[in-house]
Amino acid sequence: METAILFTLFIVLFLINVPIAISLALAAIIVLGIDGQFTMYMVAQRMFASLLSNTLMAIPAFVFAGVLMSYGGISKYLIAALKAWFGHLPGGLAVVTIMACAIFAAISGSSPATAAAIGSIMMPTLIEGGYDKKYAMGLIAAAGTLGILIPPSVPMVVFGVTAEESIGKLFMAGLLPGLFLTLILIVTSVVYAKAKGFGRSERASWNTRWRTTIKALPGAFLPVFILGTIYLGVVTPTEAATLSVFYTLIVSTLIYKEFKLKDVRTVFRESINISSMIFLIIAAAQVFALFLTANQVPNQISMWIADHHLSKYAFFFATNLMFFVMGTFLEAVSIILITLPLLLPIIHALHIDLIHFAVVMTVNMELAMITPPVGLNLFVVSAMAKERVESVVKGVAPFLVIMILGLITFIFWPGISLYIPRVLMQ
Amino acid sequence: MIKRLGRSYKAFEDYFCGGLVFIGLSLIMLNVILRYFFNQSRSILDEFSTYFMIWGTLAGTAVALRDDHHIKVDMLFIRLPIKLQRWVSVIAHIIGIFFGLFYTFYGSQLVGRYYTSGQVSTDSSFPLWIVYLIMPVSGLMFIFRILTKLYLLFKNGGADWHRANSGEV
Amino acid sequence: GSSTNTSGTDNKPIIIKFSHVVAESTPKHQAALKFKELLEKNSNGKFQVQVFPSSQLYGDKEEMEALQANNVQFIAPLSNKVVSFSKSFQISDLPFLFQDEKSAYSFYIGENGQKLLKSLEPKGILGVAWWLNAQKVFTNSKRPITKPEDFKGLKFRTQSGGLLDDQFKALGAGSQTIAWGDTYQALQNGTVDGQENTLNNIDTAKLDEVQKYLTISNHGRNDYVVLTNSKFWNSLSPEDQKLINDAMKQATDYEIKLAGELDRKSLENLQNRGKIKINTLSDSQKEEFKKVLQPVYDKYVDLIGKEYIEAAKNSK
Ligand code: NA
Ligand code: NA
Numbered sequence: 001m002e003t004a005i006l007f008t009l010f011i012v013l014f015l016i017n018v019p020i021a022i023s024l025a026l027a028a029i030i031v032l033g034i035d036g037q038f039t040m041y042m043v044a045q046r047m048f049a050s051l052l053s054n055t056l057m058a059i060p061a062f063v064f065a066g067v068l069m070s071y072g073g074i075s076k077y078l079i080a081a082l083k084a085w086f087g088h089l090p091g092g093l094a095v096v097t098i099m100a101c102a103i104f105a106a107i108s109g110s111s112p113a114t115a116a117a118i119g120s121i122m123m124p125t126l127i128e129g130g131y132d133k134k135y136a137m138g139l140i141a142a143a144g145t146l147g148i149l150i151p152p153s154v155p156m157v158v159f160g161v162t163a164e165e166s167i168g169k170l171f172m173a174g175l176l177p178g179l180f181l182t183l184i185l186i187v188t189s190v191v192y193a194k195a196k197g198f199g200r201s202e203r204a205s206w207n208t209r210w211r212t213t214i215k216a217l218p219g220a221f222l223p224v225f226i227l228g229t230i231y232l233g234v235v236t237p238t239e240a241a242t243l244s245v246f247y248t249l250i251v252s253t254l255i256y257k258e259f260k261l262k263d264v265r266t267v268f269r270e271s272i273n274i275s276s277m278i279f280l281i282i283a284a285a286q287v288f289a290l291f292l293t294a295n296q297v298p299n300q301i302s303m304w305i306a307d308h309h310l311s312k313y314a315f316f317f318a319t320n321l322m323f324f325v326m327g328t329f330l331e332a333v334s335i336i337l338i339t340l341p342l343l344l345p346i347i348h349a350l351h352i353d354l355i356h357f358a359v360v361m362t363v364n365m366e367l368a369m370i371t372p373p374v375g376l377n378l379f380v381v382s383a384m385a386k387e388r389v390e391s392v393v394k395g396v397a398p399f400l401v402i403m404i405l406g407l408i409t410f411i412f413w414p415g416i417s418l419y420i421p422r423v424l425m426q
Numbered sequence: 427m428i429k430r431l432g433r434s435y436k437a438f439e440d441y442f443c444g445g446l447v448f449i450g451l452s453l454i455m456l457n458v459i460l461r462y463f464f465n466q467s468r469s470i471l472d473e474f475s476t477y478f479m480i481w482g483t484l485a486g487t488a489v490a491l492r493d494d495h496h497i498k499v500d501m502l503f504i505r506l507p508i509k510l511q512r513w514v515s516v517i518a519h520i521i522g523i524f525f526g527l528f529y530t531f532y533g534s535q536l537v538g539r540y541y542t543s544g545q546v547s548t549d550s551s552f553p554l555w556i557v558y559l560i561m562p563v564s565g566l567m568f569i570f571r572i573l574t575k576l577y578l579l580f581k582n583g584g585a586d587w588h589r590a591n592s593g594e595v
Numbered sequence: 596g597s598s599t600n601t602s603g604t605d606n607k608p609i610i611i612k613f614s615h616v617v618a619e620s621t622p623k624h625q626a627a628l629k630f631k632e633l634l635e636k637n638s639n640g641k642f643q644v645q646v647f648p649s650s651q652l653y654g655d656k657e658e659m660e661a662l663q664a665n666n667v668q669f670i671a672p673l674s675n676k677v678v679s680f681s682k683s684f685q686i687s688d689l690p691f692l693f694q695d696e697k698s699a700y701s702f703y704i705g706e707n708g709q710k711l712l713k714s715l716e717p718k719g720i721l722g723v724a725w726w727l728n729a730q731k732v733f734t735n736s737k738r739p740i741t742k743p744e745d746f747k748g749l750k751f752r753t754q755s756g757g758l759l760d761d762q763f764k765a766l767g768a769g770s771q772t773i774a775w776g777d778t779y780q781a782l783q784n785g786t787v788d789g790q791e792n793t794l795n796n797i798d799t800a801k802l803d804e805v806q807k808y809l810t811i812s813n814h815g816r817n818d819y820v821v822l823t824n825s826k827f828w829n830s831l832s833p834e835d836q837k838l839i840n841d842a843m844k845q846a847t848d849y850e851i852k853l854a855g856e857l858d859r860k861s862l863e864n865l866q867n868r869g870k871i872k873i874n875t876l877s878d879s880q881k882e883e884f885k886k887v888l889q890p891v892y893d894k895y896v897d898l899i900g901k902e903y904i905e906a907a908k909n910s911k
Pocket of ligand 1: 108110147149
């Protein structure tokens, strides 16, 4: 009963345009308050304590590094180099967009940040190249979602903290599926661009190719550096994120000389906007989750599942359907924090590999970024292209289908998620 | 005069929150350097880097509110007539104020409890009431920002708000 | 419902929430279940105990506050976590203080151990029992440790800073706090050379795959303290308090038995796997360590309390 009130309140609040974080917190606060036995200052305590984790600090750090990259010229030079090599091929600009997103994703932990950083440069380039605007918008929104599958990844940090699973392992697990999805996107976009006769850019001279590549190297080295340090275990994910902040700072001020003192405030503001938005959702979702656990909702669900002898694949089907529906109107962090504590006991009981499940869930969260009404990548691209969200949705629809096929592949092929963690961890 | 104060406060918000996070990042960096080049590290740096970053991001919830960065669901909202949108927005902001008040009130109560119990952090024995002081502080910053947004909804009978919100996107 | 009815009238059971942060397979959880079973049975259902394992309800950093707020009625943290309320609880971390497990047990059930449990009363917290877990040992990947000099230049993972940092500093080693989940990898890749832990943690996390030497030092202890809050406690009739105390007493014996078995079983597992070289510090070797670690004692004697330290030293 109280649980029903909780969810009803939450839905009513977000429907009247109260921010999702505040809807989560207030719904829980009201239900805990009605109960009368709960000491309310513990809500404040829970909000603070839910952030009190060294691991979670990877989130603001990766966000900070990502914002710095957009201002410091790293993404600009990266795209210039990719364009020199692949821009003249059929569908070449689409390939450049996808590859740039994949490389940026290996530095940034966020999908909207990836879409914004690459899209702001590639959107005009694609349109100049004769690409249909709707297609360009869909491409950027979809390729941007790689941001959370290719490590590092904010949702994976949240997943790891919630499930007490090694962040390094989760990151490694996302790598192959991320590259696989990149490849599928590249293949389909080339086929599509060829069929539609979309244009290409001039073939660059070898001289230009090498020049732009050398210019891009300091930035392109960053993914190797981040993944390398995490995989080697020399530093924690949070420290790797911090190192990348200072590395980016040095490259963009000393080598590229693109980052000026006047940009400090903008970088501060943009990183704070993203980090604080995520952190408020985390804090609020933990209050929400507190109510659910205190009322033993996870146990009840587990018992129900046990009584009904759910199979592994029925579980995958049910959860993926649930993630998809929730993903239409919620963003990744809140979905993970609301559902994962409820699902963990079942995952355990059904002997599903947690790492495999994490990858599947992350791909689901990618879909959440591009499904309306609430899809962060849709918003970013719509604002960037000055087009209605609806037309971005139309552009992204074919990519959505491709990504769902990718999701199905990852569900039935655990090996692709588990191969690297197994090889590197044992 | 008021406009200038507003601009300065806005700058203060940006530098204060971003600065705290940056200090936190610098402490993590310092710890890595200490570990690799001097074979020592300080758990106190781990602890305080986390504090600084939480301080910055919690205070930053007001910045994200100011810049409209908190994610909202507007599938129902945008289908309403613009006049109704304004009133729904007013209600949503008042609800936000309730949240701010709750957060600030119980945050202060928490600070008070930590102060009287004299509880300290596990690693560095730092008084926890100082650590939690950010809750009432960020709560007040948050409430201030909602109030300014609410004011905009009513200013000139809502004319300014209508102008800002009638265009698509 | 989540209501915590403390009056227990009208046939509505009194709900006790027992929250802890470790897995269901551990002696701690098993003992909490034993407590639940006994109390529910002996009270004819007047009490209903809900046990929340694995930080499901409250994590390490908030369970103490949740207890004070009476949002939970029992928690069982590692005793050194209580240090944020009282420095004296660091006593189990003080290196080479207790002679062996038996002396730790005698200290806990003795006058000073019980006094320590009661010392939290001004903060609204009551210590109910000590649940022994296990001794701590050292592992590392560089060399067998027999004397203090062997620590020179090594880097160790610790679970928290403060006293443990000082312990390694006095031994000439570096230390770093690393989350337990990241420890295997940190050891594998040489971020740190060694760590200190219970045999069971070393066994279950398979740290012998990434460490070469294990030194049974028994230099400190990881024990739990079961806490309740005075608001809840004082709301109970003396008869109910007695029911709880009786159930807790049996649960405590059960826990100590399980923990002891687990410690021995894990040592056996490590020996059988044969991947790690094991040595045990002799009493005379321990004396060498005590000398080098004197600065730690000097620094913490007033913080922890001289009487407690003396009592622990002389505990047999
Ligand atoms: Na990424
Ligand atoms: Na969505």
